Amino acid sequence: MKVAIVTGASSGIGQSAAIEIAKRGTGVILTYGNNPQGGLETATAIEKEGGTAVVLPLDVGETGTFAAFHDTVTGVLRDTWQRDTFDYLVNNAGFAHTSLIEDTTEESFDRLMRVLLKGPYFLTQKLLPLMADGGAIVNTSSNAAATAGLEPGYSAYGSMKGGLNVLTRYMAKEFSTRGIRVNAVSPGSTRTRIADDAFTRFPEVVPALAARTALGRVGEPDDIGAVIATLVSDASRWVTAQNIEVSGGYDL
Numbered sequence: 001m002k003v004a005i006v007t008g009a010s011s012g013i014g015q016s017a018a019i020e021i022a023k024r025g026t027g028v029i030l031t032y033g034n035n036p037q038g039g040l041e042t043a044t045a046i047e048k049e050g051g052t053a054v055v056l057p058l059d060v061g062e063t064g065t066f067a068a069f070h071d072t073v074t075g076v077l078r079d080t081w082q083r084d085t086f087d088y089l090v091n092n093a094g095f096a097h098t099s100l101i102e103d104t105t106e107e108s109f110d111r112l113m114r115v116l117l118k119g120p121y122f123l124t125q126k127l128l129p130l131m132a133d134g135g136a137i138v139n140t141s142s143n144a145a146a147t148a149g150l151e152p153g154y155s156a157y158g159s160m161k162g163g164l165n166v167l168t169r170y171m172a173k174e175f176s177t178r179g180i181r182v183n184a185v186s187p188g189s190t191r192t193r194i195a196d197d198a199f200t201r202f203p204e205v206v207p208a209l210a211a212r213t214a215l216g217r218v219g220e221p222d223d224i225g226a227v228i229a230t231l232v233s234d235a236s237r238w239v240t241a242q243n244i245e246v247s248g249g250y251d252l
């Protein structure tokens with residue numbers, strides 16, 4: 001059985017991606033940050049459909065924990081799937097914090113950098129020896145890093161996602177020697193718990209976002225999760241180094 005690791009799968013896009021990947025017959029190691037309950041809910045949804053899931057804690061902003069995570073994954077792969085390797089990595093965990101450039105603190109910039117850019121870089125580095133040749137990686141980026149339609153306040157967040165887009169292409173280049181494909185998805189506004197549950201706190205933003213979206217609504221987690229699952233699957237075997245916007249045509 002193929003096995004995927006999905007980070008930040010305790011809610012939103014990562015939760016949907018983990019469930020969609022499992023639906024296609026792949027075992028899933030899913031991680032959570034502060035919400036173990038959410039991780040368990042994802043695993044329960046996977047198991048209800050006959051899939052296999054293992055839930056692990058992981059702070060993507062703490063690179064010092066990655067060696068221990070690697071060792072835990074090694075044990076999980078052996079015990080659960082009798083394997084030494086896994087096949088797919090979805091670097092999805094992330095958070096948003098917005099502030100104008102003039103108000104952004106170094107602390108907030110550094111935290112965004114650690115979670116959104118340094119984390120995926122070094123987690124991938126650490127897990128690469130455990131990845132099977134011919135596998136696939138998907139990085140969850142954002143249309144905040146797009147070249148048009150910028151919103152004030154996303155400078156630090158969008159810069160990290162822009163870095164992740166560049167990193168995606170370098171990963172695709174370097175890992176191609178092992179047949180590992182690497183792509184990014186760039187969601188538009190998607191109704192998740194992002195930014196301290198901003199969609200619940202400010203429901204009035206939804207109609208305005210929908211009005212700017214060609215397909216006429218905001219995104220839902222499953223809109224993105226299905227694309228991530230397709231990108232890691234064999235259906236996308238000839239796709240690498242791409243950044244696919246999944247926004248329903250935002251600002252089209």
Ligand SMILES: NC(=O)c1ccc[n+]([C@@H]2O[C@H](COP(=O)([O-])OP(=O)(O)OC[C@H]3O[C@@H](n4cnc5c(N)ncnc54)[C@H](OP(=O)(O)O)[C@@H]3O)[C@@H](O)[C@H]2O)c1
Pocket residue numbers: 007008009010011012013014031032033034035036038058059060061092093094095096115140141142143144186187188189190191192193194195
């Ligand atoms: N929603 C949007 O509009 C949108 C648009 C573009 C891109 N994105 C990107 O989509 C990805 C998923 O976000 P989402 O919208 O699904 O938000 P979400 O519902 O808040 O989910 C975020 C996930 O990431 C985890 N996470 C956050 N910080 C972490 C850390 N330091 N270490 C480990 N896990 C951490 C959370 O875990 P816990 O809750 O367990 O801590 C949760 O599982 C992010 O990379 C985000 O930047 C979202």
